[in-house]
Amino acid sequence: MTTTNALNENINTWISQINKEYKAAVSVDCVIFGYDENDLHVLLLKSDMPPFEGKYSLVGDLVTPNETLDESAERVLFQRTGLKDVFLEQVKTFSDVDRHPLGRVITTAYYSLVKLNPELFKIQEGNSKLKWKKVAKVGELAFDHNSILENCLTQLRYRLRDKPIGFKLLPKKFSLKQLQNLYEKVLDIELDKRNFRRKLKALDLLVDLNENQSDVNHRPAKLYSFDQEKYERKRKKGFNFEL
Amino acid sequence: MTTTNALNENINTWISQINKEYKAAVSVDCVIFGYDENDLHVLLLKSDMPPFEGKYSLVGDLVTPNETLDESAERVLFQRTGLKDVFLEQVKTFSDVDRHPLGRVITTAYYSLVKLNPELFKIQEGNSKLKWKKVAKVGELAFDHNSILENCLTQLRYRLRDKPIGFKLLPKKFSLKQLQNLYEKVLDIELDKRNFRRKLKALDLLVDLNENQSDVNHRPAKLYSFDQEKYERKRKKGFNFEL
DNA sequence: CCAAAAGTGTTTGTAATACACCCATGG
DNA sequence: CCATGGGTGTATTACAAACACTTTTGG
Structure with missing residues (x-):
């Protein structure tokens, strides 16, 4: 009942194909x-490719013959933002036959996390076609990019509960309030302040910097930083983040 | 500081590339x-491609111009096993430049789950190069297939705790012991019988068939089946599997 | 009646949740 | 002294983990 014999699995078939x-x-x-x-x-990037002229798309590029997908994604990120050594994770490969108007283009989606400082915000100024859009307000994108974005957002939310990647979206020094805000905003949930703090204390991954906020018109918050090495040590001993 | 201007993002570049x-x-x-x-x-399949002659590899094929990756994976599965409508999940795309001896081949990994009945076991007989190998005893594979296997196994274990896909590896009617065995074997852990049963009862996703095993020389076990529709209804209400 | 696996409850510890008031600073 | 957000503890509940004996069948 198997159809194995119908297959020609020898090398020459591969070479010719x-x-x-x-x-x-x-x-x-x-x-x-x-x-x-x-x-x-x-x-996002304003597209000039028919039939999507004027629509926004994700930033991407063709993979060159001598680079891996990871390297290609790093390159795209660097070319668009000037950033290197940024968190990047492969999510899924999209292959609908008609997903691209110029012919068959199979694309692999990555997401990455950056702290949006004023300098980075500037890349959308001038005659650039780049634009930072609030995720909640992204409209219809070119190609299948809405689907890609959705998949990546789901993955981000999943990972945020699972691995300590949230810190990559915050400055090196941050308050517990900032951290809680991040979780609430990205996951679109509300968290209890006291429970959140207790849980983080129990995880024992933050370094108390013994510094305070300044120039705030209320009681200044204590600042912390994330101890990546401590996390790695714990992780190797079978510890799990699980927020 | 951005390098946006170094990019030529217009259509003609794309077309020519x-x-x-x-x-x-x-x-x-x-x-x-x-x-x-x-x-x-x-x-696994015995490879005849230099320099991997004699080594085993995963089953795969080139993606044809008019099929998606999902369809391609379904086709490969059908051609090798005769099975259709089998669980398949995309895992990751592998793109090392030198991963394939015949030139650049970018491959997307899928895993699928089948119940191994005697009929399916037969596909490795005769002059077929196919072979069912115990995962624990897989040796060195051709290409980067050890890495692919490892990634898929990790994904399977992850999903098994997360979604009710374990049932796809069991016959329609099964005992609680069979189910527990499956989890223990695939996850390589030990579970407490009473706690396991309590948890499953709490999930309320099994149908008690009011049937028993027969022809066993011990007390026969009750048989159950998985209620997919009930699960879908619960899932839509925000229920999570979480074993 | 013996072997072999099925089936069944209780106790104990730990983590999740819910909740309200005082504190430090800038203006 | 007031407005603003920062910071803290306790009680309750739900879930996870550990654990041993009786039941049913075939041989």
Whole structure:
């Protein structure tokens, strides 16, 4: 009942197929999430490709013959933002036959996390087609990019509960309030202040910097930083983040 | 500071790149997990491709111009096993530049879950190069397939705790012991019988068939089946599996 | 009646939740 | 001295974990 014999699995078939038409353009698309301590944003680019002229799209590019997908995503991120060594995670590969108007383009989606500081915010100024949009207010995007964005957002939310990646969206020094805000904003939930703080204390991954906020017209908050090395040590001993 | 101006993001660049060398062969590789109520197996194929002659590899194929990756994975699964409508999940895309000896082949990994019955076991007989190997005893595979297998196994274990997919590895009617065995074997953990049963009762997703095992030389176990529709209804109400 | 696996409750510890008041600072 | 957000503890409840004996069947 199996159809094994119908298959020709020898090398020559592969060689001829690879060299003929069995090739596709391959791209990466990056969902670059930026957090400015108020809203989660995503970096978009105004498209000039028919039939999507004027619509926004994610930033992406074709994968060159001598780079991996990871490298390609890093390159795209660097070319668009000037940032290196940024968190990037592969999410899913999208392959609908008609997803791209110029022909078959199979694309792999990545998301990345950056702190949105004023300098980064500027990349959308001038004649640039780049735009930081609030994720909650993204409208219809070009290609299948709404679907890609949705998948990446789901993945981000999943990971945020699972791994300590939230810190990548905050400055090195932050208050517990800032951290809680981040979780509330990105996950779109409300958290109890006291329970949140207790849980974080129990995780024992923050360093108390013995510094305070300044220039705030209320009691200044204590500042903390995330201890990546401590986390790695704990993780290796079988510890799990689980917020 | 941004390098936006160095980018040429207009259509003509795309068209010329797509039509020139910016193409790659694209394939799928399927980690077909089979469970025989004792061990988790994976379907492998003896390779004849230098330099991997004689080594086993996962089953896979090039993606044809008119099919999606999902469809391609379904096709591979059907061609190798004769099975349709089987659980398949995309895991990750692998893109090391030198991962394939015949040139650049970017591959997307899927895993799938099948019940290993005697009929399915037969596909490795005769002159077939197919082989069901115990996952625990898989040696060195061709290409980067050890890495792919590992990623898929991790994903399977993750999902097993998260979504009710374990039932796909069992016959329609099963005992609670069979179910517990499955979890223990695949996750490589030990579970407490009473706690396991209590938890499953609490999830309220099994149908008591009011049938018993027969022809066993001990007290026969009650048989249950998984209620997919009940699960979907619960899931839509915000219920989570979480074993 | 023996072997082999099925089936069943209770106790104890730990983590999640809910909740309200005082504190420090800038203006 | 007032407005603003920062910071803290306790009581209750739900869930996880540990654990041992009786029941049913086939041989």
